[in-house]
Amino acid sequence: MKKILVPVDFSAYSEYALEVAAILAKRHGAGIVLLHMIGMSDSVLANSEIAEEAEAKYFLKLAKDKIKEFTEREYLKDVHVATIIQNYKDFNEVNEVAHEQNCDLVVMGSHGTSGFSDLFVGSNTEKVVRSSELPVIVIKKPHKDFTINKMVMACDLSKECIPIYEKAEAYAELFSASLEVVYINSAGANFMGHDDVEKRMESFEKEVGEEIKVDFYNHHSVERGILNYCFEKNADLLVIPTHGRKGLAHFVVGSLAENISNHAKMPVMTIKL
Structure with a gap:
């Protein structure tokens, strides 16, 4: 850098x-x-x-x-x-x-x-x-010692998120931090069963070409699910893919990207698809 x-x-x-x-x-x-x-x-x-x-x-x-x-x-x-x-x-x-x-x-x-x-x-x-x-x-707040030990990337595990993951991984290496990937399995049209979840995770890992720590987190709200997961995991930095005008790739529902950035107390890194 x-x-x-x-x-x-x-x-x-x-x-x-x-x-x-x-x-x-x-x-x-x-x-x-x-x-x-x-x-x-x-x-x-x-x-x-x-x-x-x-x-x-x-x-x-x-x-x-x-x-x-x-x-x-x-x-x-x-x-x-x-x-x-x-x-x-x-x-x-x-x-x-x-x-x-x-x-x-x-x-x-x-x-x-x-x-x-x-x-x-x-x-x-x-x-x-x-x-x-x-x-x-x-x-959004003072950080006298900005140390990143754990990064969480929230994404839909689609192929277009691969370059985002690679950039996030590079920053994790730069910061000497761990990197976890989370998919929020929300109620409604996007809800997936266990078999579908496993297939999507395997496909994502195959595209990346390496074993990745991927968690599937069930929550009725994608936004709250991301924030809750980061809180539970004690994450230091949340990574969110952006999609130009559309905001949050697969997650896009109205102003979701803005809401997450507003409500997340931790620093948020956005990386454009």
């Missing part, structure tokens, strides 16, 4: 993410790219050129002052930090910045009570998660 992108809005939650990124950067010899998106309103941009320029300079100075404060945090000592400030047009641009800067991972903050809000505005963080081609770790 060479670079970690951390989008910040200067809230406490984005600072939680920055501190986690600093811990990871120190452990793995990586640098950090701090990204702040000013997000000037249409009303500002509709002003005269003189007024627009003055307003832009004002917000830019504020952003520069705040981002300078962030870079001077004690926990960033001995970490190489680059800063980027720009006005957004579309939050998909975060993905473009990540690629332009050759980043390997995105770490971002969220308070988790109304979507991915507080980092950026409204559903914009959700857009970042869904559009990011890089893995994204969502952080």
Whole structure:
């Protein structure tokens, strides 16, 4: 891992993410790219050129002052930090910045009570998660010692989840953590009998080409099943496949991906299919 992108809005939650990124950067010899998106309103941009320029300079100075404060945090000592400030047009641009800067991972903050809000505005963080081609770790509380010993990946054991598993396995190796895979066997159309469960597990292992620890967890709700399983297993990091606009691959039902990220107390890593 060479670079970690951390989008910040200067809230406490984005600072939680920055501190986690600093811990990871120190452990793995990586640098950090701090990204702040000013997000000037249409009303500002509709002003005269003189007024627009003055307003832009004002917000830019504020952003520069705040981002300078962030870079001077004690926990960033001995970490190489680059800063980027720009006005957004579309939050998909975060993905473009990540690629332009050759980043390997995105770490971002969220308070988790109304979507991915507080980092950026409204559903914009959700857009970042869904559009990011890089893995994204969502952080919602302070972590003075961000140690990952056990990772749990929730998926439907379909073939398209194989690349996700391989990426999760690579991160587990990087973090020196164990990795478990769980399939939530929920009531209704997706419920499977014991024989079907065994066949799906064997097929998944065959596709991966190695023996995998796979658990099947029965629960009436996929969302609650994932969270309960992680709690019972004392997991440190939950890995969830994302599917672009569709969110959670096989699990997709409305805002399930957002709900899990909101309700999970542990850090959540999303990896795009």
